[in-house]
Amino acid sequence: xxxxxxxxxxxxxxxxxxxxxxxxxxxxxxxxxxxxxxxxxxxxxxxxxxxxxxxxxxxxxxxxxxxxxxxxxxxxxxxxxxxxxxxxxxxxxxxxxxxxxxxxxxxxxxxxxxxxxxxxxxxxxxxxxxxxxxxxxxxxxxxxxxxxxxxxxxxxxxxxxxxxxxxxxxxxxxxxxxxxxxxxxxxxxxxxxxxxxxxxxxxxxxxxxxxxxxxxxxxxxxxxxxxxxxxxxxxxxxxxxxxxxxxxxxxxxxxxxxxxxxxxxxxxxxxxxxxxxxxxxxxxxxxxxxxxxxxxxxxxxxxxxxxxxxxxxxxxxxxxxxxxxxxxxxxxxxxxxxxxxxxxxxxxxxxxxxxxxxxxxxxxxxxxxxxxxxxxxxxxxxxxxxxxxxxxxxxxxxxxxxxxxxxxxxxxxxxxxxxxxxxxxxxxxxxxxxxxxxxxxxxxxxxxxxxxxxxxxxxxxxxxxxxxxxxxxxxxxxxxxxxxxxxxxxxxxxxxxxxxxxxxxxxxxxxxxxxxxxxxxx
Numbered sequence: 001x002x003x004x005x006x007x008x009x010x011x012x013x014x015x016x017x018x019x020x021x022x023x024x025x026x027x028x029x030x031x032x033x034x035x036x037x038x039x040x041x042x043x044x045x046x047x048x049x050x051x052x053x054x055x056x057x058x059x060x061x062x063x064x065x066x067x068x069x070x071x072x073x074x075x076x077x078x079x080x081x082x083x084x085x086x087x088x089x090x091x092x093x094x095x096x097x098x099x100x101x102x103x104x105x106x107x108x109x110x111x112x113x114x115x116x117x118x119x120x121x122x123x124x125x126x127x128x129x130x131x132x133x134x135x136x137x138x139x140x141x142x143x144x145x146x147x148x149x150x151x152x153x154x155x156x157x158x159x160x161x162x163x164x165x166x167x168x169x170x171x172x173x174x175x176x177x178x179x180x181x182x183x184x185x186x187x188x189x190x191x192x193x194x195x196x197x198x199x200x201x202x203x204x205x206x207x208x209x210x211x212x213x214x215x216x217x218x219x220x221x222x223x224x225x226x227x228x229x230x231x232x233x234x235x236x237x238x239x240x241x242x243x244x245x246x247x248x249x250x251x252x253x254x255x256x257x258x259x260x261x262x263x264x265x266x267x268x269x270x271x272x273x274x275x276x277x278x279x280x281x282x283x284x285x286x287x288x289x290x291x292x293x294x295x296x297x298x299x300x301x302x303x304x305x306x307x308x309x310x311x312x313x314x315x316x317x318x319x320x321x322x323x324x325x326x327x328x329x330x331x332x333x334x335x336x337x338x339x340x341x342x343x344x345x346x347x348x349x350x351x352x353x354x355x356x357x358x359x360x361x362x363x364x365x366x367x368x369x370x371x372x373x374x375x376x377x378x379x380x381x382x383x384x385x386x387x388x389x390x391x392x393x394x395x396x397x398x399x400x401x402x403x404x405x406x407x408x409x410x411x412x413x414x415x416x417x418x419x420x421x422x423x424x425x426x427x428x429x430x431x432x433x434x435x436x437x438x439x440x441x442x443x444x445x446x447x448x449x450x451x452x453x454x455x456x457x458x459x460x461x462x463x464x465x466x467x468x469x470x471x472x473x474x475x476x477x478x479x480x481x482x483x484x485x486x487x488x489x490x491x492x493x494x495x496x497x498x499x500x501x502x503x504x505x506x507x508x509x510x511x512x513x514x515x516x517x518x519x520x521x522x
Contacts, residue, residue: 019301020262021326022182022196022249023075023319026242026295027068027123027152027204029268032278033239034295039403041278042232044239045216048247049266049297055306056264056299057351063380064270064316066284066291066366068151069094069125071269071316072199076126076140077101078320078344080363082433087367087375089151090125094369096133097126097140102340104323105141108195111329117192119144119185122178122199124162125151135165142197146181148174152204173211175202175238179245183252195323198249202242205273207234214241231275263300263326267316270294280404285366287378287387288405292364302326304353312350313362313380320344322351361428379429384421388429396422416479416508419516423481423504456507460520463498465507475510478519497521 035043036053038060065071065081073079073086076097081087085095105118120142127133129149137145146163153159153174161170161177170177182198209215209222215237220226227234246266253259270284271291277283279290286292296314299306321344324332336342343363349356365377367390376389385399396409398418409418455468467474478487481504487495492507500521507517 018191018193018258018261019327020194020196020258021265021323022198022262023265023323024246024249024267025072025122025197025199026239026266026268027199027201028270028273028284029203029239029295030271030277030279030283030290031062031268031293031295032272032290033236037295039289039293042236044236044243046239046243048243048250051247051250052264052266052297052299053307056297056303057306057308057310059296059298059310059312059314059347059350061311061362062267062294062296062314062316063292063362063364064268064294065364066270066286068123068269070366072124072126073097073101074315074317075319076103077340078317078342079340080317080343080432081365081367083341083343086126087365088369090128091151091369096128097136099136099139100340101140102336102342103141104197104320105143105195107324107329107332107335108327109141110335111324111327111332112193115193116327117144117189117194118142118196119182119194120147120197120199121145121181121185122147122197123151123201123204124149124199129160131167134162134167138164144185146185147178147199148201152206153201154206156201156206156208156210175200175210175214175241175245179249182249186252186256186258193327195327199269200242200245203235203238205275207231207238207275209234210237210241214244216240235273235276261301263298263302265319265323266295266297266299267319268294268296269316280406282374286374287364287366287376289385289399289403292378298322298347298351302348303351308353310350312347312357313359313382314345314347314350315359315362315364317344318347318358321346322348361425363429363432377429377433379425379432381421381425384418384425386422386425386429396425414516415514416477416506416516419506419518420479420481420483423506423518424483427481427504455509455515456517456519459517460522461497462522463496464493465495465497465519466493471509477508477510479506479508481505 031037032039032041033044067089069089070081070086073084088094090096108116120137127136156174158171161168207227209220272283274283281288281290283290325346325348345358361379361381363379367375378387380399383400385397387395397405457466473490475490476492479485502521505519509515
C-alpha cells in the first residue's frame with residue numbers, strides 16, 4: 001500500500017512538473033456558429049472542439065476586440081488597445097506592436113529560467129510583413145515561429161511562410177501546414193514544458209473549398225461563382241477543416257502521452273465576417289455583440305469539476321494572466337514596469353471552481369488608423385452594456401434581457417435601475433481610460449430629466465437640492481452611482497449635502513412614474 005501511494009504521489013508531481021498550455025485561435029469565428037453556445041443560429045460541425053467541453057469550462061460571456069490584430073496584442077501583453085495603441089488591424093499607417101512590450105513568452109522565460117519552451121505557429125498580424133521585421137515573434141520572446149504575417153492568406157494552397165525570420169513559400173494547405181508545424185515542434189520538446197500559440201488563418205476569407213476529406217458538404221463545387229453565391233457554406237467547410245486538424249493535434253498529444261497534462265484554450269479572435277454574419281447588428285469590426293462575442297473554452301488538468309459553463313464576464317486579454325498562472329507564475333506582476341500597466345485578470349479562480357469574482361465589467365474598443373463611424377468603446381456589467389462612439393453618440397442596452405441589442409434605453413426615460421447602471425458604466429469607463437467625456441457635465445441625455453425641467457434644482461448642486469412645487473413633500477430616494485442610498489424621505493429640501501462627495505447622483509421620485517433625475521454634485 002505504501003509503495004502504491006508513493007507511486008501515485010510521484011506521478012502527481014511529475015504531472016504538475018510537465019504542465020503545458022496550448023492556445024488555439026480560430027480566425028473570424030463568432031459564437032453564433034458554435035452549437036454549444038446559447039446564441040447559435042446556423043452551426044458548424046466541430047466534434048473535436050466539442051471534446052474540450054467535457055474536460056473544461058465554457059465561458060458564456062467572453063469578449064474579444066472587434067478585429068484580429070488588437071485581440072492578439074491584448075492576449076500577448078494583457079493590455080487594452082488604448083495602452084498598446086493597436087485599435088486597428090496592422091496595415092499601412094496603423095500602429096504595430098511595440099517590441100518593448102512585456103509578453104507571455106518573455107515572462108515565462110523569466111519565471112522558468114528558460115525551462116519552458118515557447119512557440120507561435122500560424123497567423124501573426126502584429127507587425128508589418130517586411131523582411132526586417134520577420135524576426136519580431138522571436139524578439140518578443142518565442143523560441144520558434146512559423147507562419148504568415150498577413151491578415152489573411154491570399155491563397156490557402158500557396159502562401160508566403162516565415163520560419164524564424166526567414167521567408168519562403170508553402171504549397172501545403174494552410175490549415176494542415178499550421179497543424180503539422182505545431183505537432184512537429186511539440187515532438188522536439190520531449191519532456192520540456194511548453195507554451196504553444198497556434199493561430200489558424202481559417203475560417204478567415206478568402207472562402208474556398210478545402211481538401212477532400214476535411215469537410216462534409218458534398219454539394220460544393222468550389223467554383224468562384226458558387227463561392228460568391230454561397231459564402232456561408234464555404235465558411236462552414238473551412239471551419240470543419242479547422243476542427244479536423246484540431247482533432248489531429250489532439251490525437252498527436254494523446255499518442256505522445258501529453259493529453260493528460262496539457263491545458264488547452266480555444267477561442268475565436270472576433271465575430272464573423274459580414275459575408276457570413278448571422279446576427280442582427282454589425283459583424284466583425286463592430287463593438288456590438290456580433291463583433292465581439294466569441295467562443296472561449298479552457299480545458300485540461302487544471303480545471304476542477306469540468307464540464308461547466310461559466311457566466312463570469314471575461315475578456316480575451318485575460319488569457320495573458322491565466323496562461324502565466326497555469327504555469328505557476330503567480331508573481332508575474334512584479335516584472336511589470338509602471339509605464340506598462342496590465343489589464344488582464346487571471347481566470348484561474350473560475351477554473352478552480354472557486355467562489356471568487358474575477359471582474360465586475362468587461363471592456364473593449366476599436367479605433368481605426370483612418371477614423372470611422374463605428375469607432376468607439378464599450379463596457380458591460382452583469383446586466384447592462386454601454387456603447388460610447390467617438391462621434392459623441394451613446395447607446396445603452398439591458399444586455400441581460402436584450403442580448404440582440406434591440407432596444408436602446410437612451411431613447412427614452414431611464415428608470416432607476418437603468419439610470420444607475422448607466423452612471424456606473426460611464427464612470428468606470430472614465431476611470432479606466434482617463435478621459436472625462438463619458439459622463440462629464442456636458443453629457444446631457446434626453447433619457448434623464450434635467451434642471452431645464454425644474455423638477456430638481458440647482459443642477460449641478462453644491463449643498464442643497466430643491467424640488468419644483470408640484471413635487472414638494474414627495475418621498476424621494478437619492479442614490480450614488482454605486483447604487484448606495486444617500487437619502488430617503490420627504491424632506492430633501494431641508495438636507496445639507498455639503499459634505500457629499502462630488503460626482504453623479506440619481507434622484508428617484510417615489511410616485512406612480514418612478515421618474516429618475518440625474519444630478520451632478522460639485
